[in-house]
Amino acid sequence: MSGGQLLPSTLVRGIEQLEPMPVTAQRLVALMQGEDVSLVKIAELVEFDQAIAASVLRLARSWAHAGSRPPETVRDAVVRVGTVPLLNLVLGEYLVRLRTAAPLYDLSEDELWAHAAAAQLAVRALMQECPSAHLPMIATTAALLHDIGKLVMSRCLNTSVDIIVRHAREQHVTFVEAERQLFGVNHAAVGAAIAVEWQFPDAVTDAIARHHDPHLGTSTPVLDAVVIANMVAKNIGMGLGAEGFNLAVDSECVNRLGLDFTRFARVCLQTDTWLRELRIQASAMRKPTTLHG
Numbered sequence: 001m002s003g004g005q006l007l008p009s010t011l012v013r014g015i016e017q018l019e020p021m022p023v024t025a026q027r028l029v030a031l032m033q034g035e036d037v038s039l040v041k042i043a044e045l046v047e048f049d050q051a052i053a054a055s056v057l058r059l060a061r062s063w064a065h066a067g068s069r070p071p072e073t074v075r076d077a078v079v080r081v082g083t084v085p086l087l088n089l090v091l092g093e094y095l096v097r098l099r100t101a102a103p104l105y106d107l108s109e110d111e112l113w114a115h116a117a118a119a120q121l122a123v124r125a126l127m128q129e130c131p132s133a134h135l136p137m138i139a140t141t142a143a144l145l146h147d148i149g150k151l152v153m154s155r156c157l158n159t160s161v162d163i164i165v166r167h168a169r170e171q172h173v174t175f176v177e178a179e180r181q182l183f184g185v186n187h188a189a190v191g192a193a194i195a196v197e198w199q200f201p202d203a204v205t206d207a208i209a210r211h212h213d214p215h216l217g218t219s220t221p222v223l224d225a226v227v228i229a230n231m232v233a234k235n236i237g238m239g240l241g242a243e244g245f246n247l248a249v250d251s252e253c254v255n256r257l258g259l260d261f262t263r264f265a266r267v268c269l270q271t272d273t274w275l276r277e278l279r280i281q282a283s284a285m286r287k288p289t290t291l292h293g
Contacts, residue, residue, distance in 0.1 A: 014156035028087040043078040084137040102154040106242035115239025119143040122232035125270040133257045139225040142207040149191030175243035176212040214248035224253040236272045
C-alpha cells in the first residue's frame, strides 16, 4: 500500500508536528477498529467540548424524522448520529482549526477547506444517486481527508508552486506526477502516511494514497468514491488551485459506481447546493450569540 511509502525526513517531522487529532476522533477510530470503546464513553468526551456538543445536537435534531422525538441530551444525540458521521463532524472541526493556506498548490485557506467539504458532500450525493454501488459511510471520511497531505507539503517544503507548474508543463506530466518527480513523493502519499499515523481503517488510507493513480487495477468502493468526489469538487470550482484539471482519472471508476453524465451532473448540482447551505450555517455559527438560561 502507498501508505507505507518512505517519506523524506522533513515530511516525517512535519507529520509528527501536526496538531494532534482530537481525543474524541481517536476514540471513534478505535471503536471502528473493533476496540472496546463504547459510544457512552465517547459521549462523555463530547460533552466537555461545547462546540462539538452543539454541532452534534444540531445534526441529530436535523435528522429527526417526523413524529420522532428530537434528542435532548448529548448522549442521545451521539447514539442517534452514529460513529462515522460523528467522526466526520469532529474531523471537520479539526480541519477548521487547522485552516491554513497551501501556497504550494495556490490554494487559500478557504479553498482548501471548501474542497475537502465539497468532496465529503459529493460522496453523500453519490450515495443518494447511486444506491446500487453500496458505498460505505466511511467513504465520506476518506473524502474529507483525501488532500490533508497538502497541509504538510506546504508547511515543510521550501519551494514554489511555479516550479511544479513549470515542471509539469515542460515534462508533459500531471501536477501530481510533477510533485513526485521533484520531491520523491506527492501529497497523496503524505496524506496516506498521516492516515497510518492516526490508525485509520485501511480503506481510508488506501483511498487517500491512490486517489490520483491513473490506473487503479484492483479498486474498492471507497477509493472509487473519493476519486469521483475529488472531480466533483473541482467541477463546481472548489479547490482548483494550480493543479486545475491537470490530473488523470481511471475511467473505470464511473463504470463501477454506475455513473453516467446525467447522474454526475446531478451529483455536482446537489453537492453545490449542500456546500452553499454549509457555508451559510458556518457563517451563522461565527456570529456572536446571546445565551439564555
